[in-house]
Amino acid sequence: MCMACHGPQGVSQVPSIPSLAAQPKTYLENKLVLIREGLRDIPAMKGTLEGVPDTELTALAQYFSAQIAPKASTAKRDLQSFQRGQELAKSALCGTCHLPDHRGRDQVPRLASQHETYLRNVLQEYRDNPGPGRDTVMAAALYGINDAQLKDLAHFFARSP
Ligand code: HEC
Ligand code: HEC
Numbered sequence: 246m247c248m249a250c251h252g253p254q255g256v257s258q259v260p261s262i263p264s265l266a267a268q269p270k271t272y273l274e275n276k277l278v279l280i281r282e283g284l285r286d287i288p289a290m291k292g293t294l295e296g297v298p299d300t301e302l303t304a305l306a307q308y309f310s311a312q313i314a315p316k317a318s319t320a321k322r323d324l325q326s327f328q329r330g331q332e333l334a335k336s337a338l339c340g341t342c343h344l345p346d347h348r349g350r351d352q353v354p355r356l357a358s359q360h361e362t363y364l365r366n367v368l369q370e371y372r373d374n375p376g377p378g379r380d381t382v383m384a385a386a387l388y389g390i391n392d393a394q395l396k397d398l399a400h401f402f403a404r405s406p
Contacts, residue, residue: 247305250289255309260362262289267314271351273306285378314348317358317406330401333394337386347405352380361403368395 247265252258255266265273279285281294281302294302334340334347342353349355356364371379372387372395387395 246293247309251309254312256312256315257360257363260360261366263359263363263367264315265309266312267348268310268355269349269351269353270306270310272349272354273309274303275352277302277306279378286376314355315358318361318403320361320403322404323400326397326400327404329394330397330399333390333398334401337390339386339398342382342386347402356402357405359402361399364399364402365395368399 248255250257250259250262251265252262255264255268257264276285277294278299280287280290281297339356340347343349343356344353347355347357368387369392370376371383372390375381375384390398
């Protein structure tokens with residue numbers, strides 16, 4: 246059921262839908278609870294998790310976290326944008342929480358090799374409109390970062406293995 250949108254083994258084939266493969270188990274578990282409770286509103290997933298017990302959410306999280314991470318995007322690289330993204334990720338200390346190789350841990354999601362479009366959308370949402378079900382630490386981390394920089398960050402992470 247999940248794979249219809251999130252792709253085979255959780256490797257999404259749709260630019261606006263995140264891959265779930267190799268996301269930390271705790272992160273997935275937290276998100277699934279928020280989605281089920283309607284605290285994180287995802288219209289496409291409305292009702293999908295209704296009545297699904299915690300044990301099954303844990304099993305889903307376990308399954309997707311154990312899958313092989315998506316391959317880094319091989320879409321054409323804009324070298325300057327990539328480098329700006331890489332430097333900004335370093336100077337803004339994204340790696341202190343997401344880990345230096347951006348593979349995530351515990352409640353912090355993996356960014357490496359996630360879809361560029363999804364990353365750009367979600368970064369914008371965290372910065373401009375961190376609704377319910379969104380951790381406020383991310384809005385703080387993106388404070389003062391402009392649109393062009395969000396694009397550079399997404400460009401860089403999508404192409405990071
Ligand atoms: C009809 C399509 C669809 C189906 C089916 C679907 N999802 Fe999703 N899911 C989405 C979309 C779209 C998003 C991202 C929304 C956004 O832009 O923030 C999402 C987001 C998520 C997220 C949050 C990711 C994040 O970082 O915030 C998780 C976790 C997730 N889905 C798990 C699942 C699981 C597990 C299933 C199967 C039980 C499932 N989804 C079924 C479309 C779907
Ligand atoms: C203080 C810790 C912390 C720092 C620093 C931080 N993040 Fe995060 N980030 C998180 C947490 C926790 C989440 C999950 C938030 C949630 O559950 O709503 C997250 C979520 C995200 C997501 C959403 C991923 C998805 O799959 O939905 C992106 C993209 C992201 N961070 C990018 C960044 C970037 C870029 C930086 C540096 C500018 C950064 N983060 C700095 C803790 C941090």
